[in-house]
Amino acid sequence: xxHLRRSGTAAHAxxxxxxxxxxxxxGALVRLLTERFAADLRDLWTDADTVEFTIDxxxxxxxxxxxxxxxxxxxxxxxxxxxxxxxPGVRFEVxxxxxxxxxxxxxxxxxxxxxxxxxxxxxxxxWEGAMFHEREMYDMMGIIFEGxxxxxxxxxxxxxxxxxxRKDFVLPDDAxxxxxxxxxxxERPETWDLSRFRDALTVSVAGSELRGDAPAEAxxxxxxxxxxSRPR
Amino acid sequence: MTTIxxxxxxxxxxxxxxxxxxxxxxxxxxxxxxxxxGEYAGFDQVGIPDRPPQTEREVxxxxxxxxxxxxxxxxQHPSTHGVMRLVVKVRGEIxxxxxxxxxxxxxxxxxxxxxxxxxxxxxxxxPMDYLSTMHNEHAPAIAFEKLYGIEAPKRAExxxxxxxxxxxxFSHGLMMGFLxxxxxxxxxxxxxxxxxxxxxxxxxxxxGQRMLFNFFRVGGVNFDTNDEFLSRLGTWRSNVMKNIEMxxxxxxxxxxxxxxxxxxxxxxxxQAISLGVTGPNLRASGVPFDIRKAHPYSIYHELEFDVxxxxxxxxxxxxxQRIAEIKQSIHLxxxxxxxxxxxxxxxxxxxxxxPKPGRAYAAVESPRGLYSVYSISDGGPNPYRFxxxxxxxxxxxxxxxxxxxKLVADTMAVMASFDPVMGGxxx
Amino acid sequence: xxxxxxxxxNAPEPMLPVTTGGDGPIIIPDQAAGDALLRPFxxxxxxxxxxxxxxxxxxxxxxxxxxxxxxNSLWPLLSGLSCCAIEMMSTxxxxxxxxxxxxxxxxxxxxxxxxxxxxxxxxxxxxxxxVRLWEQMPEPKWVVAMGTCTTSGGxxxxxxxxxxxxxxxxxxxxxxxxxxxxxxxxxxGMMKLHELVKQRRGQWDTYVDRxxxxxxWEGDVR
Numbered sequence: 001x002x003h004l005r006r007s008g009t010a011a012h013a014x015x016x017x018x019x020x021x022x023x024x025x026x027g028a029l030v031r032l033l034t035e036r037f038a039a040d041l042r043d044l045w046t047d048a049d050t051v052e053f054t055i056d057x058x059x060x061x062x063x064x065x066x067x068x069x070x071x072x073x074x075x076x077x078x079x080x081x082x083x084x085x086x087x088p089g090v091r092f093e094v095x096x097x098x099x100x101x102x103x104x105x106x107x108x109x110x111x112x113x114x115x116x117x118x119x120x121x122x123x124x125x126x127w128e129g130a131m132f133h134e135r136e137m138y139d140m141m142g143i144i145f146e147g148x149x150x151x152x153x154x155x156x157x158x159x160x161x162x163x164x165x166r167k168d169f170v171l172p173d174d175a176x177x178x179x180x181x182x183x184x185x186x187e188r189p190e191t192w193d194l195s196r197f198r199d200a201l202t203v204s205v206a207g208s209e210l211r212g213d214a215p216a217e218a219x220x221x222x223x224x225x226x227x228x229s230r231p232r
Numbered sequence: 233m234t235t236i237x238x239x240x241x242x243x244x245x246x247x248x249x250x251x252x253x254x255x256x257x258x259x260x261x262x263x264x265x266x267x268x269x270g271e272y273a274g275f276d277q278v279g280i281p282d283r284p285p286q287t288e289r290e291v292x293x294x295x296x297x298x299x300x301x302x303x304x305x306x307x308q309h310p311s312t313h314g315v316m317r318l319v320v321k322v323r324g325e326i327x328x329x330x331x332x333x334x335x336x337x338x339x340x341x342x343x344x345x346x347x348x349x350x351x352x353x354x355x356x357x358x359p360m361d362y363l364s365t366m367h368n369e370h371a372p373a374i375a376f377e378k379l380y381g382i383e384a385p386k387r388a389e390x391x392x393x394x395x396x397x398x399x400x401x402f403s404h405g406l407m408m409g410f411l412x413x414x415x416x417x418x419x420x421x422x423x424x425x426x427x428x429x430x431x432x433x434x435x436x437x438x439x440g441q442r443m444l445f446n447f448f449r450v451g452g453v454n455f456d457t458n459d460e461f462l463s464r465l466g467t468w469r470s471n472v473m474k475n476i477e478m479x480x481x482x483x484x485x486x487x488x489x490x491x492x493x494x495x496x497x498x499x500x501x502x503q504a505i506s507l508g509v510t511g512p513n514l515r516a517s518g519v520p521f522d523i524r525k526a527h528p529y530s531i532y533h534e535l536e537f538d539v540x541x542x543x544x545x546x547x548x549x550x551x552x553q554r555i556a557e558i559k560q561s562i563h564l565x566x567x568x569x570x571x572x573x574x575x576x577x578x579x580x581x582x583x584x585x586x587p588k589p590g591r592a593y594a595a596v597e598s599p600r601g602l603y604s605v606y607s608i609s610d611g612g613p614n615p616y617r618f619x620x621x622x623x624x625x626x627x628x629x630x631x632x633x634x635x636x637x638k639l640v641a642d643t644m645a646v647m648a649s650f651d652p653v654m655g656g657x658x659x
Numbered sequence: 660x661x662x663x664x665x666x667x668x669n670a671p672e673p674m675l676p677v678t679t680g681g682d683g684p685i686i687i688p689d690q691a692a693g694d695a696l697l698r699p700f701x702x703x704x705x706x707x708x709x710x711x712x713x714x715x716x717x718x719x720x721x722x723x724x725x726x727x728x729x730x731n732s733l734w735p736l737l738s739g740l741s742c743c744a745i746e747m748m749s750t751x752x753x754x755x756x757x758x759x760x761x762x763x764x765x766x767x768x769x770x771x772x773x774x775x776x777x778x779x780x781x782x783x784x785x786x787x788x789x790v791r792l793w794e795q796m797p798e799p800k801w802v803v804a805m806g807t808c809t810t811s812g813g814x815x816x817x818x819x820x821x822x823x824x825x826x827x828x829x830x831x832x833x834x835x836x837x838x839x840x841x842x843x844x845x846x847x848g849m850m851k852l853h854e855l856v857k858q859r860r861g862q863w864d865t866y867v868d869r870x871x872x873x874x875x876w877e878g879d880v881r
Binding site: 307432 | 737738739740741742744745746748749752753754767779780782784785788789792814815817818819820821838839841
Binding site: 164 | 505506
């Protein structure tokens, strides 16, 4: 078990090594992985319920095929395939989660994908259900899956020309940035007509005289009042 | 005896009119009519697809053979699954191929969650799979607790399991109603909604909301049980077995229902695993995979329940599977009520949590299958990446696999038996 | 009452009368151009619409009855998009029943529907089909924006693919806030709609095409 390497770059400092608390079977998994994929593993990390290792994009299909077909490993189910963007200039990652009856831990396979030319072989020949996962990763991140027979957008319209989940795709601060901002009259203060409240707010002269108040002062046109609490 | 000359073509009346019109126009000295392609009834014809096919699979689906045509079961259709578009290539009534077009409800929840604090994320995920809201919140809550390094108190875990099983019961009940509704039976859906309203009134007593319960928090749940919740729970529990059996009796032995579901949409276990189908759909194909047993989370290792499977793999098996799971959930609720401990319902957690940098994956068993969350933290108040894997999204891939060769009218029935919820499909 | 609005249909221009070869089109003159007596007589131009005196009661009461009939049998279009659709279905089923208000049949075809209850989040991809559905509905038609997603974008306020309120693409008569609104809330919205129907008020002729509704984002190249 001498090939456990830490990740070299500490730019994002993601992942930390913890002591194995799992029963022996997970240790068996770590040993099997380091035996079978010694050349491909760039990093291995374990948690209480997860074993994770990192590979390069070109080896993804071969590694996944071995994981599925090897009788000791027997990771027959692809639970999840996700894409992560670490920022412009860093890299993409395609993360697969696998399940096996023989091992009590989830297996996470992280494949480093180059961000400038994001290509990775498809796993649809191993699991047909990966088709929608890969279409979604292409739609949201722009990662090209080589060999995928149906790589087109799934969520956005087919003529959409951007990749929304990338880190350089920034959401606007508010709907004021949209071309339809202010189209609703209630969104534009200049359409609020306060003069329609004038009658409702005017004190009735007859009422005040009956009560014995002082008569209301006449306001000339153009005079500015000190009291600006309502339009007069 | 008259002889029929097979070479004589019976003239088409439209052709006759056009010829007549041509003759008249030529006699009057006018130019002949040049037919304009694509103009009919005054609006432009929009074909399916309206752009050239780009991928191999698109070429396969949109290339029409002899006698085939494309029918669009568009985003608005009477079936109640939400907005999904199925482009169906049919030859007569028999389906040749299906291309599902999704994204009519894509709201960008994952991207919005990257700009929200961890507690706010738990409210953003509610409307994803809106019929199983508690499960939608359970997975992120577990993932964030793993990132933050805490555990929820025991009573909180028991309350979580209780509301999650209640949610599963009414979600499966609604599936039964929708399955009958898509076949034209209008009564079971009313009973399913009565069932749902009872449970949802109970859950609104504990969480304040009828549908998108904002109930889970990182480190526990929001509110403890109260008198109204417990009294409604007791009333409901004493009536539920009778109600479920009444609902079941309406449909299960119904001849029309059996004729339309037995043998329809058959999926073998191997096919289902390859397609990524999970949950009741997978167990109805014979594979005993249940996340609550396979990777137990919350308190499921302390409760006793069985993983039920059906060997059939057809729509009827999926329907029976869900009824069996409702009964299992009631059994689980009984155990939870018996064993619930006293204690706090939320761990002491600050308002904005900043977990240490790391990655966490949490999977729960939702009524539609394996619902999982993969979250990456970078030490800040917002998750760096928040990814949800929705079961209905992946299960939809089974529909183009099982439908070819069947009638168009069975599409909706088979889809209803897979029970997709478009909020989860489109995120 | 004819209202000037931008025409959104692609129908060809009305055809001119038949031409015979040579001199150009024969235009049949409008004989009634200047003659008041020869113009077609519009009943509504006359202040009493043709009914005088005591007979005025007939159209008034008939109108009232017609509006009452219309209000009590508004047929909604089955256009549930998202979570609000489940609450709309819950309103339609046994416990909270809008069948007692005549709204039982949720029509699948827009040609047969009176009111479009937009229940659920409207996304930019779905906006086109939904507006096409609304245009296919015959007048009089009303639109109920159910839930906060259709009122203003709701909890998806900054999203790149959600239309921030359905009133950006079609005129709305009643807004029902809530996420989702309780069935009682939706029924209250329907009661407000009944008031509108009885007063013959509606926004269906105020459609303005505001163009594709999408938010701008950095890196947008379209």
